[in-house]
Amino acid sequence: xxxxxxxxxxxxxxxxxxxxxxxxxxxxxxxxxxxxxxxxxxxxxxxxxxxxxxxxxxxxxxxxxxxxxxxxxxxxxxxxxxxxxxxxxxxxxxxxxxxxxxxxxxxxxxxxxxxxxxxxxxxxxxxxxxxxxxxxxxxxxxxxxxxxxxxxxxxxxxxxxxxxxxxxxxxxxxxxxxxxxxxxxxxxxxxxxxxxxxxxxxxxxxxxxxxxxxxxxxxxxxxxxxxxxxxxxxxxxxxxxxxxxxxxxxxxxxxxxxxxxxxxxxxxxxxxxxxxxxxxxxxxxxxxxxxxxxxxxxxxxxxxxxxxxxxxxxxxxxxxxxxxxxxxxxxxxxxxxxxxxx
Amino acid sequence: xxxxxxxxxxxxxxxxxxxxxxxxxxxxxxxxxxxxxxxxxxxxxxxxxxxxxxxxxxxxxxxxxxxxxxxxxxxxxxxxxxxxxxxxxxxxxxxxxxxxxxxxxxxxxxxxxxxxxxxxxxxxxxxxxxxxxxxxxxxxxxxxxxxxxxxxxxxxxxxxxxxxxxxxxxxxxxxxxxxxxxxxxxxxxxxxxxxxxxxxxxxxxxxxxxxxxxxxxxxxxxxxxxxxxxxxxxxxxxxxxxxxxxxxxxxxxxxxxxxxxxxxxxxxxxxxxxxxxxxxxxxxxxxxxxxxxxxxxxxxxxxxxxxxxxxxxxxxxxxxxxxxxxxxxxxxxxxxxxxxxx
DNA sequence: CTGTTAGCGCATTCAC
DNA sequence: GTGAATGCGCTAACAG
Numbered sequence: 001x002x003x004x005x006x007x008x009x010x011x012x013x014x015x016x017x018x019x020x021x022x023x024x025x026x027x028x029x030x031x032x033x034x035x036x037x038x039x040x041x042x043x044x045x046x047x048x049x050x051x052x053x054x055x056x057x058x059x060x061x062x063x064x065x066x067x068x069x070x071x072x073x074x075x076x077x078x079x080x081x082x083x084x085x086x087x088x089x090x091x092x093x094x095x096x097x098x099x100x101x102x103x104x105x106x107x108x109x110x111x112x113x114x115x116x117x118x119x120x121x122x123x124x125x126x127x128x129x130x131x132x133x134x135x136x137x138x139x140x141x142x143x144x145x146x147x148x149x150x151x152x153x154x155x156x157x158x159x160x161x162x163x164x165x166x167x168x169x170x171x172x173x174x175x176x177x178x179x180x181x182x183x184x185x186x187x188x189x190x191x192x193x194x195x196x197x198x199x200x201x202x203x204x205x206x207x208x209x210x211x212x213x214x215x216x217x218x219x220x221x222x223x224x225x226x227x228x229x230x231x232x233x234x235x236x237x238x239x240x241x242x243x244x245x246x247x248x249x250x251x252x253x254x255x256x257x258x259x260x261x262x263x264x265x266x267x268x269x270x271x272x273x274x275x276x277x278x279x280x281x282x283x284x285x286x287x288x289x290x291x292x293x294x295x296x297x298x299x300x301x302x303x304x305x306x307x308x309x310x311x312x313x314x315x316x317x318x319x320x321x322x323x324x325x326x327x328x329x330x331x332x333x334x335x336x337x338x339x340x341x342x
Numbered sequence: 343x344x345x346x347x348x349x350x351x352x353x354x355x356x357x358x359x360x361x362x363x364x365x366x367x368x369x370x371x372x373x374x375x376x377x378x379x380x381x382x383x384x385x386x387x388x389x390x391x392x393x394x395x396x397x398x399x400x401x402x403x404x405x406x407x408x409x410x411x412x413x414x415x416x417x418x419x420x421x422x423x424x425x426x427x428x429x430x431x432x433x434x435x436x437x438x439x440x441x442x443x444x445x446x447x448x449x450x451x452x453x454x455x456x457x458x459x460x461x462x463x464x465x466x467x468x469x470x471x472x473x474x475x476x477x478x479x480x481x482x483x484x485x486x487x488x489x490x491x492x493x494x495x496x497x498x499x500x501x502x503x504x505x506x507x508x509x510x511x512x513x514x515x516x517x518x519x520x521x522x523x524x525x526x527x528x529x530x531x532x533x534x535x536x537x538x539x540x541x542x543x544x545x546x547x548x549x550x551x552x553x554x555x556x557x558x559x560x561x562x563x564x565x566x567x568x569x570x571x572x573x574x575x576x577x578x579x580x581x582x583x584x585x586x587x588x589x590x591x592x593x594x595x596x597x598x599x600x601x602x603x604x605x606x607x608x609x610x611x612x613x614x615x616x617x618x619x620x621x622x623x624x625x626x627x628x629x630x631x632x633x634x635x636x637x638x639x640x641x642x643x644x645x646x647x648x649x650x651x652x653x654x655x656x657x658x659x660x661x662x663x664x665x666x667x668x669x670x671x672x673x674x675x676x677x678x679x680x681x682x683x684x
Numbered sequence: 685c686t687g688t689t690a691g692c693g694c695a696t697t698c699a700c
Numbered sequence: 701g702t703g704a705a706t707g708c709g710c711t712a713a714c715a716g
Contacts, residue, residue: 003709014687019711027685049455050396051709054692059391061435061455069421075412079438082411086442091451093403094436096421100428109433113391228630262630284412285627288570288597290604345693356703361695369701393693396708 002043011039080304117141141314160298163199165329170203182215182246193252231259239267254279276337291335344385353381422646459483483656500649502640505541507671512545524557524588535594573601581609596621618679633677
C-alpha cells in the first residue's frame with residue numbers, strides 16, 4: 001500500500017503538499033496539484049484510514065441502533081439512512097440492541113470505536129438509557145427516531161406523529177360510513193403505540209362518535225408476543241359480539257390488524273363489508289394479504305434519510321442546537337376498508 | 343481521554359508494560375500487572391481504536407453485503423451474523439449493494455476502511471463480481487452465502503442445498519400419499535432456484551414417480567414479477583387440467599405457492615384434499631394464509647451465525663483454506679399438505 | 685505557494 | 701520482567 005510519502009517522492013513534493021491536495025486545500029499551484037494527482041493515480045494511493053483517524057478523530061461511520069432487527073420496518077429505515085450516508089461518504093454500523101448485549105454496552109463499544117454519530121431507536125423508553133444518551137450526545141451527535149422521546153425531551157429527533165395520524169384515520173373511516181369503530185390496543189408495556197390510541201379517542205370525539213371501552217381489545221402482556229396470533233384473538237373477541245359488534249376496527253400495528261382480518265374471515269365475517277379494518281405501519285406484508293390491508297404508513301425510508309441528514313449536518317457543523325422533524329402518517333388505502341361514501 | 347502514557351505514569355511503569363498488560367502478555371510480574379490494572383480502571387483507560395489499528399491493521403469490523411435489504415430474510419441473516427460477531431468482539435457494517443452505489447464501489451470503500459472480513463450475498467451471480475471478490479479474498483477472508491457460487495467456486499461458503507431439500511420435500515409428499523406431483527417453476531432468468539427444480543426431478547426419480555413435463559408450470563420472464571399473480575396463473579393452469587391434474591404441487595418459492603393456493607381455492611378445489619401444495623423459503627406470510635402453507639425453510643439465522651463464525655476464524659488464524667457449510671432445508675409442515683399415511 | 689517539524693497513541697524491537 | 705527508543709501514516713502549525 002502506497003503511503004503519502006511515496007506519492008510525495010514520485011511527485012517531487014513534500015508530504016504536506018500531498019496532504020493539501022488530498023484534502024482539497026486551495027493553496028496549491030495548479031501544476032503542482034496535477035503532478036500530485038497523477039502520482040496518486042499511478043500509485044493508487046488512498047489515505048490510511050487509521051492515520052487519518054488518529055489525527056482527525058473521525059471515522060466517517062455512524063451507527064444505527066435498533067431493537068429487534070428481524071422486522072422489515074427497520075430494514076427500510078436502514079435503507080433510508082444508508083441512502084444519505086453513502087452519498088455523504090459515511091458508512092453505517094447496524095446495532096441490534098438488547099439481543100446479545102445491552103444497549104449501554106453496545107453504545108460503549110461504539111464510543112470506543114469513535115463513531116461520528118448515532119441514530120437511536122427503541123421499543124421501550126428507559127429513563128436510564130435516555131439519561132445516558134443525553135450524556136453521550138455531549139460528545140457526539142445523536143438523533144432519536146422515537147415519538148415519545150422526541151416529544152418529551154430536548155433532543156434532535158425524527159418521528160411520525162401517531163396522534164394526528166390516527167385522528168386522520170378515524171376521519172377516513174367515518175367518511176366510508178363507519179360509525180362504531182373499535183380498536184385493537186397494543187400491550188400495555190409498549191408505550192410507543194400509546195399516542196395512536198389517544199389519537200383514536202380524539203378522532204372519535206372530533207367525528208362525533210362515541211367511545212365504548214368494550215370496543216377496545218387490549219392485548220395481554222406476553223414474553224414473546226406473536227402479534228398475528230394476538231390479532232387473531234382480537235378477531236375472536238369482536239366476532240363473538242355478534243350483532244353488537246363494531247363496523248370498523250383500527251389496530252395499533254399492522255400485524256395485529258392482519259391477524260384479526262384472518263380470524264374474522266375464518267369466522268365467516270366479510271371484510272370490509274361487515275367490518276372494515278385499518279392497520280398502522282404499512283409493512284410490506286400488507287399488500288399480500290387477502291384482502292390487501294388498508295393502513296397508515298410511516299414514510300420510514302424518508303425518515304431514515306432525514307435522520308441521517310440531520311445527523312451528518314450536526315457532525316459537520318458541530319452545531320449543538322437540537323432539531324426535530326415530525327412526519328404525518330400516510331393513509332394507504334387498500335381493500336380492508338370500504339370506499340368513501342358520496 | 344486517558345492515553346497509555348497516563349496509565350503508565352499513574353502506575354509508575356513504562357508504556358510498554360501497560361501495553362503488555364492490556365494485550366495479555368505473560369511476562370509481567372503479578373504485582374505490576376495489578377497496579378497497572380488499577381490505574382486502567384481508575385482512568386477508565388481504553389486503547390485508542392486508531393492507534394491500535396495503525397499498528398495492527400485490524401478494525402474488528404466485518405461487513406455484511408446484501409442485495410435489497412428491505413426483506414426479512416436478510417434481517418434474520420443479520421441477526422445471526424451479529425450474534426456471533428458481538429460475542430467475538432466484532433461489529434458489523436451492513437451494506438446494501440446495488441442501491442446507491444455498485445457492489446464494486448462499496449467493496450472498495452470497505453477495503454479502504456480496512457474491514458477484517460466480509461460476508462457476501464447476492465441475487466444475481468455476475469461473473470465480473472465473482473472474479474473481483476476472489477481477488478479480494480486474497481487480502482481478507484470472504485464468506486459467500488450463495489448456493490450457486492458456493493457450489494461452483496472454490497470459496498468459503500454457507501448455503502442451503504436446494505437440491506437435497508427438494509428431494510426431501512418430494513419424499514414427504516409421497517409419504518402423504520401423493521403420486522402425481524407437479525411443479526411451479528421460477529422464471530428462467532432466476533438461477534438461484536434452479537437447483538430446487540433439479541432436486542424435484544431427482545426426488546421423483548428416487549421415489550419411483552414419473553416426471554411429466556406438462557405437470558411443470560413455467561413462469562414467464564417479466565419486468566417486475568408479481569409472484570402472487572404468477573402463482574395464480576399457475577393455479578389456473580393446473581385447475582384447467584380437470585381430472586388429469588396433479589395431486590400435489592411444489593413451488594420454487596412461497597409466493598408462487600401462495601398465489602396458486604389462492605387460485606385453486608377460488609376454482610373450487612379443496613386444499614390439501616384434492617391438491618397438496620408445498621412452498622419453499624418459509625416467509626412469515628406463510629403462516630397467515632388460509633390454509634397456512636407447508637413449506638421448506640432455510641435456517642437463516644443459524645446460517646448467519648455460522649458464516650460469521652467461519653469468517654472470524656479465518657481472520658484470526660489467517661487460514662487460507664476454504665471451507666463450506668451446507669445446510670438442509672427444514673420441512674415446515676402446516677396445512678396445505680395432507681397428513682402422512684400410516 | 686510549499687517544505688520542515690512535531691506529535692497523535694500505540695506495539696514492538698532491543699537493551700538492560 | 702521491564703524500560704527506552706523507534707516508527708506506523710497522517711495533519712497542522714510554523715517557517716520560509
